[in-house]
Amino acid sequence: MDFIEGLPNSNTRNSILVVVDHLTKYGHFLALMHPCTAKDVAFKYLNQVYKLYDMPDSIISDWDQIFAIQLTPYEALYGQPPPIHMPYLAGVSPAAVVDRSLQSREATRKLLMFCLKRAQGRMKHFTDKHRSERSFQEVIRKVGAVAYTLQFPPHSHIHPTFHVSQLKKHVKNHLPVVDAHGASPKEPIRIIDRRMVKKGSQAVTEVLVKWANSFPEDATWEPLTAFQTKFPHFQP
Structure with missing residues (x-):
């Protein structure tokens, strides 16, 4: 769960609450008005996400300043920790149809978790080969660990915050050669x-x-x- 802030106003909203399921990668993008409180986020989560999926086992967030009370939206709303999900044990339900359905669900969940961890390991292995430590100067501020806000002209309509992968190191006196028409000859x-x-x-x-x-x-x-x-x- 994370926030996208500083967007142009749209129907009095200028921020987006992003909620992504860690297992299936299914995402919800909920419009908010900044600044907002933990209670605002909790109600938005309750009305748009909780009603569809119930309470998740855990919430991964960067602990935005609105969560200064160090509580999850569920705890802020209900005043108690969320219930713990217990895996289904075969034979618990006396109804054969329900028992088969729940066993099938648990088997599917275990398979999804196995495939997810295997994919994560593979992605990390190949991504780490191309990763390097980067830092940039002459920027307004650093946003989190992998984004920077640049200084643009006041009339610019481009959002000034970029992921580090979108930025290139500036090298002095290393501008491309151009012809009289401003085109760069390709050699x-x-x-x-x-x-x-x-x-x-x-x-x-x-x-x-x-x-x-x-x-x-x-x-x-x-x-x-x-x-x-x-x-x-x-x-x-």
């Missing part, structure tokens, strides 16, 4: 990779090209035949 400097793709009924070779005066992430896939025609003297 290849290296072939990074090759691949075969299907276009229509034919297999076509494409090459991943690193361009001069550009960042590594700006490399593009180009058809090999068209690339050789445009740059006949290029030697990879």
Whole structure:
């Protein structure tokens, strides 16, 4: 559970309460008016989420300042901790249909948890290969651990807060060269990779090209035949 704040007003609302189910990734996006209280959030959660799914086993949040009382929305609303979910034990219900249904639900839940943890481990393994510590200067403020608010002109209509993955390090005197029309000429400097793709009924070779005066992430896939025609003297 988290908040998106500082949005332009829409029907007197300028914030969004985001609630995502950790298991199924199903999300709810609830409009709020900032500033709001823990009681406001609890009522919104009760009316939009609790009525559909009951109380979750746990709530993961960054403990926004509105939760200074260190209580979950359930505790703030009802004055007591939420009930603990107990897994169903086979044979507890005397009704055979109910017993089979609940056993099936528990089996499905265990399978989902297994697949979720396996997927999380796989995603973390591959993502960690591309992660690095980053910090930025000349920004207004840091929002959480992975976002920054930049200083834009007053008339700008772009939201100034960006995830760290959307930002690039500024390197002085490293601006791309442009022609008289403001366009940057593209000159290849290296072939990074090759691949075969299907276009229509034919297999076509494409090459991943690193361009001069550009960042590594700006490399593009180009058809090999068209690339050789445009740059006949290029030697990879």
